[in-house]
Amino acid sequence: MTSQYTPEIVARLYRSLYFIRRFEERVAAIYPSDKIKSPVHLSIGQEFISVGVCDALRSDDAVSGTYRGHAAYLAKGGDPAAMMAEMYGKVTGSAAGRGGSMHLIDTKANVLGASAVVGTTIPIAAGYALALKRQKTDRVVAAFFGDGASEEGCFYETLNFAALHKLPILFVCENNFYAIHEPQSKRWATDRFCERVATFGIETRKITSGDLFEVRDTTAELVDKLRRGEGPALIECHAYRWREHVGPNEDYDQGYRPRSEMEPWEARDEVPRIAALLPEAERAAIEAEAEVAIEAAVVFAEQSPFPAPEELYRHVFA
Amino acid sequence: MTSQYTPEIVARLYRSLYFIRRFEERVAAIYPSDKIKSPVHLSIGQEFISVGVCDALRSDDAVSGTYRGHAAYLAKGGDPAAMMAEMYGKVTGSAAGRGGSMHLIDTKANVLGASAVVGTTIPIAAGYALALKRQKTDRVVAAFFGDGASEEGCFYETLNFAALHKLPILFVCENNFYAIHEPQSKRWATDRFCERVATFGIETRKITSGDLFEVRDTTAELVDKLRRGEGPALIECHAYRWREHVGPNEDYDQGYRPRSEMEPWEARDEVPRIAALLPEAERAAIEAEAEVAIEAAVVFAEQSPFPAPEELYRHVFA
Amino acid sequence: MSSPNAATRQLRYVDALAEAVSQEMARDDSVFVFGLDVDDHKSIQGSTRGLLDRFGPERIFTTPLSEDAMTGVAIGAAMAGMRPIHVHIRMDFLLLCMNQIVNMAAKAHYMYGGAVKVPMVVRSMIGKSWGQGAQHSQGLHSMFMHVPGLKVVAPSNAYDAKGCMMAAIRDDNPVIFMEHRLLYSTEAPVPEDPYTVEFGRARRMLEGDNITVVGVSNMAVECLRAAELLREVDVSVDLIDPISLVPLDIDTIAQSVARTRKLLVVDNSWTSCGASAEIASQVTERLGGSGPLQVRRMGFAPTTCPTTPALEQLFYPNPSTIAEAAYAMARPNGASWRPDPEHAKLAYQAQFKGPF
Amino acid sequence: MSSPNAATRQLRYVDALAEAVSQEMARDDSVFVFGLDVDDHKSIQGSTRGLLDRFGPERIFTTPLSEDAMTGVAIGAAMAGMRPIHVHIRMDFLLLCMNQIVNMAAKAHYMYGGAVKVPMVVRSMIGKSWGQGAQHSQGLHSMFMHVPGLKVVAPSNAYDAKGCMMAAIRDDNPVIFMEHRLLYSTEAPVPEDPYTVEFGRARRMLEGDNITVVGVSNMAVECLRAAELLREVDVSVDLIDPISLVPLDIDTIAQSVARTRKLLVVDNSWTSCGASAEIASQVTERLGGSGPLQVRRMGFAPTTCPTTPALEQLFYPNPSTIAEAAYAMARPNGASWRPDPEHAKLAYQAQFKGPF
Ligand SMILES: Cc1ncc(C[n+]2csc(CCOP(=O)(O)OP(=O)(O)O)c2C)c(N)n1
Ligand SMILES: Cc1ncc(C[n+]2csc(CCOP(=O)(O)OP(=O)(O)O)c2C)c(N)n1
Ligand SMILES: [Mg+2]
Numbered sequence A, B: 001m002t003s004q005y006t007p008e009i010v011a012r013l014y015r016s017l018y019f020i021r022r023f024e025e026r027v028a029a030i031y032p033s034d035k036i037k038s039p040v041h042l043s044i045g046q047e048f049i050s051v052g053v054c055d056a057l058r059s060d061d062a063v064s065g066t067y068r069g070h071a072a073y074l075a076k077g078g079d080p081a082a083m084m085a086e087m088y089g090k091v092t093g094s095a096a097g098r099g100g101s102m103h104l105i106d107t108k109a110n111v112l113g114a115s116a117v118v119g120t121t122i123p124i125a126a127g128y129a130l131a132l133k134r135q136k137t138d139r140v141v142a143a144f145f146g147d148g149a150s151e152e153g154c155f156y157e158t159l160n161f162a163a164l165h166k167l168p169i170l171f172v173c174e175n176n177f178y179a180i181h182e183p184q185s186k187r188w189a190t191d192r193f194c195e196r197v198a199t200f201g202i203e204t205r206k207i208t209s210g211d212l213f214e215v216r217d218t219t220a221e222l223v224d225k226l227r228r229g230e231g232p233a234l235i236e237c238h239a240y241r242w243r244e245h246v247g248p249n250e251d252y253d254q255g256y257r258p259r260s261e262m263e264p265w266e267a268r269d270e271v272p273r274i275a276a277l278l279p280e281a282e283r284a285a286i287e288a289e290a291e292v293a294i295e296a297a298v299v300f301a302e303q304s305p306f307p308a309p310e311e312l313y314r315h316v317f318a
Numbered sequence C, D: 001m002s003s004p005n006a007a008t009r010q011l012r013y014v015d016a017l018a019e020a021v022s023q024e025m026a027r028d029d030s031v032f033v034f035g036l037d038v039d040d041h042k043s044i045q046g047s048t049r050g051l052l053d054r055f056g057p058e059r060i061f062t063t064p065l066s067e068d069a070m071t072g073v074a075i076g077a078a079m080a081g082m083r084p085i086h087v088h089i090r091m092d093f094l095l096l097c098m099n100q101i102v103n104m105a106a107k108a109h110y111m112y113g114g115a116v117k118v119p120m121v122v123r124s125m126i127g128k129s130w131g132q133g134a135q136h137s138q139g140l141h142s143m144f145m146h147v148p149g150l151k152v153v154a155p156s157n158a159y160d161a162k163g164c165m166m167a168a169i170r171d172d173n174p175v176i177f178m179e180h181r182l183l184y185s186t187e188a189p190v191p192e193d194p195y196t197v198e199f200g201r202a203r204r205m206l207e208g209d210n211i212t213v214v215g216v217s218n219m220a221v222e223c224l225r226a227a228e229l230l231r232e233v234d235v236s237v238d239l240i241d242p243i244s245l246v247p248l249d250i251d252t253i254a255q256s257v258a259r260t261r262k263l264l265v266v267d268n269s270w271t272s273c274g275a276s277a278e279i280a281s282q283v284t285e286r287l288g289g290s291g292p293l294q295v296r297r298m299g300f301a302p303t304t305c306p307t308t309p310a311l312e313q314l315f316y317p318n319p320s321t322i323a324e325a326a327y328a329m330a331r332p333n334g335a336s337w338r339p340d341p342e343h344a345k346l347a348y349q350a351q352f353k354g355p356f
C-alpha cells in the first residue's frame, strides 16, 4: 500500500469489498429457500480483484464480466437491487428476469452483459474497446475472465487483434487454479501464461500476493497507458475460490481439493485486513450501511412482481 | 549441408524436389484448358519445406497438409497419378473425384486428408498423434499449415493440448508472409511466433535460410525427440509463394506485393542449387524419369472415366 | 434390435449411459472418453461414473476448455482407428464445435472418397429449468440433421439410452448423441447384457386412432403424459418416439398418419427449420395429395429461453399444452379443452432442483 | 418498400452491394466493414470495391484469420453503438462463428432484457461450381432461421441486393446476409438513390395458376428459367421469391397455395430441416386440413458436395429438374416430361469460370 492511499480511498475500497462479500453471503443464505432459481457462481474470496480493478477505472469506463460476475458487477457500480431481483427472476431485475445470475448487465454503470459460455465475452469486450477507440474517447474496457477461459481459442485470437489495433482494453485473468473441479495441471501445458501473452506485444503483470492495493496500483498504471493509446495490457491475478463452483456451499469434502489450499488465502483475506486500516467507527458505519442496502435489495427483490406472461415474447427483436 | 549427405540422399531429395516443381508447372500449363475444374493453390517456390520434412520421416509416419498441399502430398509419397486424376475430377482420383486439389489424401502413403477451411486440420493431426501414442508406436505426425492458419484459435488450443499430452507431432508452419493478398503486418501484432509457441513447453526452430538441408536436419533432430516421447515440436520455416494465391499465374502486376520480394527467393531456388550438387548424368536421369512419370499421370487422368451418376450417393455414410 | 436374454432390472437413464460406455470400453480397447469434467467426482451427473477407476486416465480424461480443437482431436483419433466419445455437459457448447463437426466429421468419409471413416460419438445434454436460460437450454439437433453424414439420436428412456449408446459407439460414422438433463433420473427396465437399439426404427409408444403424436427426446415423455390425460376425454393417441432422427423412420410415422390424418410433432427445440419441420414436411410430401391432413408443430416458444420460472414455464410445451393442442386437432368441432394443470405435472418436474 | 424517384440503370448484383454499403457509410459514420480480404485489390469479387479509397482503413479493414473472435468484435462494437458489417467470402466459414452468432448476437437483446442492441450485418457468399466442393458450397441459412433473434435475408437480384443491404445496415438486429457467387454478375435495374427493401415481404415474380413455386436465393433465378420452360408446355407458375427468410412472408406464399393447392419449394441447401422444410410446414399447418395439398421440396442432394463436375451437376436442382418436378405435380395424370437440357441452361452458368 503506497502513500497515495488516503483514508477516503481506503474507506471507498472497504465499502465496495465488504458490500460484495456480504451481498454474496446473503445470496448463499437465501439459496436454500429456492427463491433464487438460478445457478449462482460466487466470487467469495476473489472479490479483491474486482474491487481493485474497478476502483482504478472511471465511471465511464466499461467492465466485461463472466458468469462468476457478481463482484465485477457490484464493484463497477451495478445496481444491487436490480441484481437481486434478477436472481429472483423478477421483472425489475437487471435483465428483466431473463438472465439470472449468469447474465448480469447494467448499462448505466457501464457493466457489459456477461455470458454463461466461457470465454465468449472476451472478443466482445475487444469489440467494445474498438468502438471506444473509433469514437476518439479515452475510455477503456476491463475484461474479466478465468484461467479456464484463457484456454479457449478466441482468447488468443482476441489478444492478437487487440494488440494489432492497439485497443484500449485491460485483460484481467482471475487465475483461481480450477475450472469447475479440474486443476490447472490437467489443462495447462505450462504456467508461462504472462510470458506467452507478452509475445503479442502486450504488457503483462502477474499478481500473486492477493493484495487489493497491488491490484489497484497495477491497474491504475496500466490504464494510464491504455488511455494514451499504447495498446492493451493484461493482469494475471492469483486468487482462490472459497465456495463450490456453482451453488452456495463449501465443497472441501468432495475430494478434488483440500481445504489446506484455501487456508493461506483465508489467512490473508482482504476484508478484515482492510477493515483494520479504518477507524472503528467508520468501519462500523460502512458495514451498517451495507447491511441496510443489502436488506433493501432483498426486500425489493421479494416484493417485485414476476414478469407477466406476454413478456415472454418481448425483446426477441429490437 | 552436413557431411551426412551421401550422394544417394542428395539424389533422393532432388528427385522429390524436381518432381514436385515440374508436376505443378504441368498443372499450371494444363489449367487454361479448363480440364482441371478445381481451385489450385500451387506451392511452387515452397516445395523445399515439404521435401526436407518428409525426407526425414519414415514411411509409416503421417503427414497432414493443407489446401496448398500438392508438395506435402507428393513429398510424402502420395500417388501422383491419383492426384492428377483427382484434379481432373475422375473416379480414379485419390478421393474418387470428390475432393479436387484441396482435399488430397493417400492413406497408403500416410497422407491424411487436407481441408479447404484454413486451420481445421491442425487439431485433427493432433488427434491422429494421440492415437499413435495410445497405440504405443513411435510413429509421428507432421502437420503443415500456413502463417495465416496460425491465427485461428484452434491452433493455440491444439498447441496446449499437444504439449500437455506430449503428443508425437511436429508442427510445420510455412510462413510465406501472406494470407491471400493480406501481408502479415495487417494480421500479426508481432512476429514473436516461435517465442510464443515455446511458452507451451514446445521446442521450436525458425528457419529463414530457404535451405532444404537445414529443414531436413532440423526435422530429423526434432523427430528423434518426438519418437522418444519428449513431446511436440514446431518449425517455422520462411518461404515465398511465387504464383498467385489460387490459380496458375504470377500476380506481381496486381500491386499488393512487388516482384522484388520474390527475387531473393528465386535467386536461391533449391531446384537448381541441388541439381548442381549431382553429377550431370544422374541429374538428367532423374529429370527424365520425372517427366515420364508426370506424363503418365496426365495420361492416366485424361483417360480415366468420370464417376458414374450413382456415385453421387455413395460414401455419405460408412 | 437385438433381444438379449439376460435379466433386466430398473436402471436410471444416467446409469444406463455409464453402463453402455463401460461395457463397450471393456469390449473394445479403441474406445475412449474425453471432455471437460468427465473424470471428476461429479462425472457429468454420474453418466461417466466408474470409468476412471475401471479404465484409468489414458482412456478417460478431461480436457482444457478448447471445444473446437478437442473436436478435431476426436476426428483425428477416429481417422486413426480409435473410437472417441467426446462429452459436453451442455448441447449449447456444440456451437463452438460446428466447424469441426460439420466441415470435417460429417464430410470426411465422402470428401475423401471413402478413404477414411470417422467413428466418433458426441455426447451432449440439453439443460432445462432452474434458470438454465439462453445458453444452457438449447436443443440443436436440427442443425446436425441438416447436414448429410451425421447420425443424430435422442433416446427418451433408459433402455434406449443404453442401446443407442452401444450402437453409436459401434457405428462407423459420427453420431450426435443428444441427452436430456431431466431424463437422467428416470428409470426403465434395462438388460444387463450388452445390446444395441438399431437406428432408424421408431418406437410406437401407444397405439391409438384419433391422432398421431411424435415426441422427440424428453418430449416423448411429456407426450406420454399428455396421452394419458387425453384418454380421460376419449382421445386415443398413436404416440411415436423416433429415437433416432438421422436415420429417421418416416415409414412408421407416415403409416400412422395415413390412418389418423392428423399429425402433431412435439420437439425439444424451436420449430423453425427444426426436426418438427422435417417430420411434418416428409409426411406431407407423402400424404398431402391424398386428402385433408392436419399438421401441427410444437416446440420452444420462438424466443430466447428466459431464466425466470415465470416465463420459462411458458417457453416449453408441457403435457397440458400438448394435450390441449392434440384435443383441438382430434375434435375440431368440439369445445376447446385443457387438462387441470396440477394433474398434468410430470413426476420428474416436481423432483428436479438446481443449481444444475 | 420505399419507391425512389431517381433514375435507374442496369447494375450488377456485386456493384449493387458495394453501392449500398458505400451510401450507408457516407450517411452514417458508425457503419464500418471488416473481414478477411475486404480491402485487397480483389475486394471480395468487387463487392467492397471503392470503399477503402473513399472511407479509409479505419472504416474498412482486413482481419487475422480469426472468424470466431472477429464475430465477437462485431458484436461488441455493435453493442457500443456502431454498425459493423462483417464479411466472409464463403458461408461455410460461418461455422467458425456459430457460438458468437447463436449464443450471443441472437440472444443479447433478449437475454439482457432489452438493455442492448446488436445492429450488425454478417455478409457471406455461397459458392458453386468449379470444384468448390464440400467446404465452399454450403448454404447454412436454415441454421440461422432456427434461432430466434436473427434476421436472415437472401436477395436473388441486384435490386433486392441493394435494398436489402441498406435495410440490413439500418436494422437494429443481427442480420445474416446471404449472397450467391453466381448471382454477382447478374444485372437488374437499380435506382441510384438509396432505398430499402423491407424484410418480410415476398416478391411474386410470376403469376400463374397451376402450381406455386418458391425459389430461395439463386434458386429463384433457376426457377424463373424453369417457369419459362414450363410455359411452353402450358403449365403456369406462381413464382415467389421470399427475399427475406426471417421474417418470412408466409401470407403471400400461403395465399398462392390456397389457390393452386400445389407447392414446390426449391432451396439452395439441403432439404432436411432446411428453409424448404419450414416453408412447407407452415403452409401445411395452415392449409393441409382444408383439402388435398401437394407439397414437394428440392435442394442439394442429400450428400456432401462433390468437386467433380460429373457429380456436381447432379448435386444441384437446375431449371430442367425443377421444371420436370413442377410438371409432374401440375399434371399428375399426364406422361412425365423433361425439357431439353441444352435449352434449359442459364446464361450465367455458361459464363462462370474458375478458379473462384
Ligand atoms: C464454452 C464452455 N465450456 C464449458 C463450460 C462449462 N463450464 C462452466 S464454468 C467452467 C469453468 C471455467 O473456469 P474458469 O474460466 O477458470 O472460471 P472460474 O469458474 O474458475 O471462475 C466450465 C468448464 C461452459 N460454460 N462454457
Ligand atoms: C477458416 C477460413 N477462413 C478463410 C478462408 C479463405 N482463405 C483461403 S486460403 C487463405 C489464406 C491462408 O493463409 P496461410 O495460412 O498463410 O496459407 P497460404 O495460402 O499462405 O499457404 C484464406 C484466408 C478459408 N479458406 N478458411
Ligand atoms: Mg478458474
Ligand SMILES: [Mg+2]
Pocket (backbone or CB within 6 Å): B146, B147, B148, B174, B175, B176, B177, B178, B179, B180
Ligand atoms: Mg501464408
